[in-house]
Structures are given as C-alpha cells and as structure tokens.
Amino acid sequence: MPKIEIRKASLSNLETIQDISKQTFIETFSDVNTPENMEEYVLLNFNAKQLSLEIDNPNSLFYLATLDSETVGYLKLNFGDAQTENANENALEIQRIYVLKEFHGKRIGQLLLDEAIKVARQMAVNSIWLGVWEKNYNAIGFYTKNGFITFDKHLFLLGDDPQTDLLMKLEIS
Template identity: 65%
Template structure:
C-alpha cells in the first residue's frame, strides 16, 4: 500500500537520503564523479534542505511503500519557483523515486497529488524542468499530457546542461482524484 503525506522538518533525513540516492541512481552513470559530488553537496546538504522544507511556498510530500519512504514530490509556488513564472501556475521541482520502486506507480501517484493540488489552488497550469537526456522522465511527462514550452540551463557541478521546460494545462475536466 502506498501512502503520501506532507513532509515536516523532522522528515529532513528521509528527504536527504531519498534525494542523494535517487539523484545518484539516475544521473551518476552519465556525469563525472566530481560534478555529482559537488551537486549533491550543494543541493542536498542539511542547511539547504532545512531552508527548503521550512519555506511555506515549497511543500514536500513523501511517498511511503508499506511504511518505507521511497520517493517524494517538491512543489514551488510564487517566488520559490526556479524560473520567474508570473502566470497563475506552480512548479514541480522534484519527483524523486528510488530506483527499486520504479514501475510501481509511485511517480504517477506523486504527479496525481500535484494535479490534485493544482485543481484545489485553481491554477492554470503546472510546469517543470527535465533534463533533455532524461528520456524516461520526458516520456512519463508526455504520457501525462505535458508539453514542452521552453528550455533553461541547469548547472551540475561545473557543467551546463539543458532542461526542457514542460507544462500541463489544468482544467476542471482533469481526471478526478
């Protein structure tokens, strides 16, 4: 059974562990060890994650598989968004799922949670950035109705990479959850 709950500061170590493990599983084979180490330290250190969790405009939701934390969703509203999107929208900054739990619909349930929140907040769309070489993620978002609308640069260590910016229009007709 999968349960999704809103994270609080006491969940910091869970978020930190999932972040480091998921990011490493997904990207270590195609990036240098130096760039990976630098990114993991800068992005997922205790101070950085504490700041993110404490930001009321950046809620986290943890997915539990039989009470074991296996993934999470991070949203950004308003000025917490990584791009200056002034529309009636919010960002999905991260959907991270541990590799051993891929294919178990956890990513889908986390995305469904974001869509449910988007409907509650009555936003026009949700958006995200995904590395242009992360074909599995791009396919997942395309399958869920996301379309590419722009690009931006994502810095991993000392390397600039291109992220596709994708968005999903939210309507009242979106599948009821």
Template identity: 55%
Template sequence: MQNINTFNIQRAILKDLNLLQEISINTFAATFSSSNSAENIAGYIEKNLNLQQLALELNNPNSHFYIAYANAEAVGYIKINFSDAQTEKIAGNTLEIHRIYVLQSFHGKSIGQLLLDKALHIARDAKCENVWLGVWELNHKAIQFYNKNSFIVFDKHDFMMGNDKQTDLLMKLSLLN
C-alpha cells in the same frame, strides 16, 4: 519483485529532513551518475542536497514536500513550489513540480504517477492555470513519463552540473479545461 499492499502520501515536516536527504542523494546519484562526472555529482549533492539547504526549502511556506510510503517504507517524494519559491518566473497562477524522486528499486510501481497525481490535485485545488517542471533533455525516461501525462515542452533553460552546461526542457500541463 516487491508487492506493495499499502501506499500513502504524507506531507513532510522538519523531522523528515534526514529521510528527505537520504532519498534525494540516493535518487539523484542513481539517476545521473552514469551521465555525469563523479566530481559534478558530488558537488551538486554537497551544494543542493545538504541538510541546511533542504531545511531552508522545507521551511519555505511556498514549497511543499510530500513523501510516498509503500508498506510503511519511504520510497520517494515530490517537491512542489508556488509563487516566489518557483525556480523560474512563469506568467499566471502556476505550480512548479521541482522534484519527483522515487528510489530506483521502486521504479515501475506507479509511485511516480501517484506523486504526480497528488501535485495535480493540489494545483487544481489552488486553481492553478498550469503545472510546469524542468527536466534534463537526456532524461528520456522522465520525458516519456511527462509526455504520457500530457505535458508539453514550452521552453528550455541552461542548468549547470558543476562545470558542465546542460539543457533542461521546460514542460507544462494546462489545467484550464
């Protein structure tokens, strides 16, 4: 078990593109390969996690990436979307958490929580009413994490993983207190 002595989060910039891709592919494959075909995983990675697509996302002024470092090693990231960068039209001033990716070897070390806390801090600073996200209905570990953080299911949508139609739960946290 690795001891984390120092931890920090930094906003990603274009020079971090290869690092974002590496974390994305490793995390996506580790999380979803056991429940999806190799062809569907490869197709998703090729279409959505290629350098050109990630660069488009990173250069979008309404999308922000933050990389988590533990002992100076990049171990995960969060991608948040504002305004028209959001993947769904949600009423009001909202922030979407599009991805929280933490390398599997760093699960259980509170990195996901620290990244989520960063997103919530940004949302509060932006005076957002809600923070929302989509999570695959079979990703029970993630759903439990979001439930623990007071997110509630408010809707669902279809998500195509190659030729497999899956369901994402849409979850939100109200910041109006």
C-alpha cells in the same frame, strides 16, 4: 497488495528527504556525469541546511511516498516566489519527483504526480510546469504520457557542465 500512501512532509522528515535526494540523484545521473560534478551538486543542493530552508519555505510543499511503511520517494512543489524560473503567480512548479530506483514501475511517480495535480486544482492555478534534463528520456516519456508539453528550455549547471533542461507544462482545467 502493497499499500502506497502519499502524505505531507515536514522538517521532521529532513533526514529521509536528504537520503532519498542523494540516492535518487546519484542513481539517475551518475552514469552520465563526472563523479566531481555529481559530488558538488549533491553537497550543494542536498545538505541539511539547504533542504531545511526549502522545507521551511511557506511557498514550497513536500510530500512523501511510502510503500507499506518504507519511504520510497517524494514530491517537491513550488509556487509564488519559490519557483525556480519566472515566478508565475498562476502556476505551480514540480521541482522534484524522486523515486528510489528499486521502486520504479510501481506507480509511485504517477501517484506523486496525481498529488501535484490535486494541489494545483485546489490552488486554482492555470498550469503545472517543470524542468527535465533533455537526456532523461524516461522522465520525458512519463510527463508526455501525462499530457505535459515542452514549451521552452533553460540551462542547468551540474558542477562545471552546462546541460539543457526542457521546460514542460500541463494546463489545468
């Protein structure tokens, strides 16, 4: 049986995080966005300098998912002022759960979400929140199945295309 492991990432994992970020974003969104907008977003958000700043931020945590010995996804969590919206001191943001498409359906996303919930409990926050594109129906279904509820929405700019993200949260008991 394949072994899936979740472990904390560091700057030494930059290239792996960068590769997974680019591949996953393109696999997930290229069919419904222009090549120009996709390229601009990937260049701006997944370049080595930007990702290094994110990994080095003490208020962000990265976790890698490996299947056997291959890294197939990662989780990025933000707390305090690293949160991308209304920094709520008593909440944790899941900014990214990225799993390579060929590994969908193998519970890797679930294990990464479980890790986020574990971290939230250790930090004693009241809730976990995230933004998800309103047309990413698979992700919305996944989060809903896991108890997340929509509480707001915000604008997400992909290149020159304004899109709507649903803001979803899970209360932590």
